[in-house]
Amino acid sequence: MTSRMIPLHGVMRYAFTSPTAIALLADGRIDADALVSRRLPFADAPLGWTSTVPGEIKTMVHVNE
Amino acid sequence: MKAFLVPAASTGIVADVDPPRPGPGQVVVAVSQVGICGTDVSMFNGDETRIRHARSTHPLRLGHEWNGRVVEIGDEVDAKWLGKRVTGDTMLGCGHCERCLNGRHYLCEERYEIGVRRDWPGALAERLLVPASALYELPDSVTDAMGALVEPGGNAYRSVDAAQVTSDSRLLVLGTGTIGLLCALFAQARGVEVHVLGRDPEALNLARSLGVDGAWTAENLPALRWDAVIEATNASGMPQFAVDVVEPGRRVVLVGIADDPSLIDSRILARKDVTVVGILGASMGIQVTIDAYASGAVDPLPLVSRTIGLDELNDVLTGVIPMKTAGAPKVLVDLGRS
Structure with a gap:
């Protein structure tokens, strides 16, 4: 890192970036829906831990369904 | 010749x-x-x-x-x-x-x-x-x-610059060699509170005579908030030490180079939101160093x-x-x- 002058940034969570992230989602510039690999109703939420699906990225639990 | x-x-x-x-x-x-x-x-x-x-x-x-x-x-x-x-x-x-x-x-x-x-x-x-x-x-x-x-001064100037310290900051410099002490002097010129850590008692006394706010050994280093840490030793364990003691969200600058690989646990960087910057050479700091010596801001x-x-x-x-x-x-x- 020293002899090639490479900075290494540790990133701990979102630190003041939520408004930017919400704006990017609202504009459609980031398609977060593409990352949702499965949707579960609240009653089936335990399946999120006990049953995996191929190509799983993000399981979304709908707490009001 | x-x-x-x-x-x-x-x-x-x-x-x-x-x-x-x-x-x-x-x-x-x-x-x-x-x-x-x-x-x-x-x-x-x-x-x-x-x-x-x-x-x-x-x-x-x-x-x-x-x-x-x-x-x-x-x-x-x-x-x-x-x-x-x-x-x-x-x-x-x-x-x-x-x-x-x-x-x-x-x-x-x-x-x-x-x-x-x-x-x-x-x-x-x-x-x-x-x-x-x-x-x-x-x-x-x-x-x-x-x-x-001038050449070591340029390395020190760039290290202090990369540490992003201001007159509100407290800086810890690891090492009392030429680069470490020059870092202390350039930081002082910015009004930063400067502490150095070293092993050689005579070098620590020299640092005190230069007006640093604290000159410590690893055994008596106080547990203060270090807003930035500049690593200017040749000891392979010190980059990790710098990451361990720096204030979360702040900066570690690496200007010393050890003979052996100096490993850092990158998980700690992520959890502490720390940025580590490497500095090689004086190039972009030469004129600033000449000016600082000429004006007396750094002797x-x-x-x-x-x-x-x-x-x-x-x-x-x-x-x-x-x-x-x-x-x-x-x-x-x-x-x-x-």
């Missing part, structure tokens, strides 16, 4: 060699004073990794912290340089790769480094060949000894332990003459003395 040659590990001789002739765009400098750096010491001692990394071969021609007077100029060089007191950038990029063209010539893959890399003959000689594009003029208020301390001279002739250098590098005096870390070679 006389030059210091390293024909093999831990062996130095003063020999007569052909003086350089300036090619197009180049000048020849009559060298005045040269600082001896940790890089010189490790290359003298035959650190094979470093020599291989530098793509240099024996006999080594060392010396990259220097000043002198331009005595010859080649074709295409502005005649204004003739007779000027100068120092110069160690880093000589190829001038046409992408890095050179966007201001990172000091990271050019094909660069020479005067007295370090790809066998560009160093300043431990009566005459030194330098491209005119690498020259910096020295005002009269910057003495020859100060001129030889590097208390760091000079002794000034020797070229004939005494082998005794210093082999330990017959001690490198340090009363904690002062920097040996200067005066080419006019031998």
Whole structure:
């Protein structure tokens, strides 16, 4: 890192970036829906831990369904 | 002309060699004073990794912290340089790769480094060949000894700059060698609260005499909030120590280079939201350093332990003459003395 002058940034969570992230989602510039690999109703939420699906990225639990 | 040659590990001789002739765009400098750096010491001692990394071969021609007077100029060089007191950038990029063209010539893959890399003959000689594009003029208020301390000063200036400290910050500098103490001085000039950590009691006393706010050993370092930590040692464990003690969300600057790989647990960087920055060379800090020495904002001279002739250098590098005096870390070679 020293002899090639490479900075290494540790990133701990979102630190003041939520408004930017919400704006990017609202504009459609980031398609977060593409990352949702499965949707579960609240009653089936335990399946999120006990049953995996191929190509799983993000399981979304709908707490009001 | 006389030059210091390293024909093999831990062996130095003063020999007569052909003086350089300036090619197009180049000048020849009559060298005045040269600082001896940790890089010189490790290359003298035959650190094979470093020599291989530098793509240099024996006999080594060392010396990259220097000043002198331009005595010859080649074709295409502005005649204004003739007779000027100068120092110069160690880093000589190829001038046409992408890095050179966007201001990172000091990271050019094909660069020479005067007295370090790809066998560009160093300043431990009566005459030194330098491209005119690498020259910096020295005002009269910057003495020859100060001129030889511009290169380490530029490294220190850039390290303090990369630490992003302000007059509200408290900085911890690891190491009391030339770079560590120069970092302390440049940080003081910015009004930063500066503490240093070292092992040598005499060097810690020297740091206190320079007015640092605290000079500590690893055993008595207080548990304060360190807004930035500059690592300027050659101990492979210290970069991780810097990451461990720095305030979360702040910066660690690495300017020291250990002989062995210095590992950092990157999980701690992520959890602490810490940024680690590497600093190589003085290039972008040379003019600022000359200005700081000229104005008196930084006085590097208390760091000079002794000034020797070229004939005494082998005794210093082999330990017959001690490198340090009363904690002062920097040996200067005066080419006019031998």
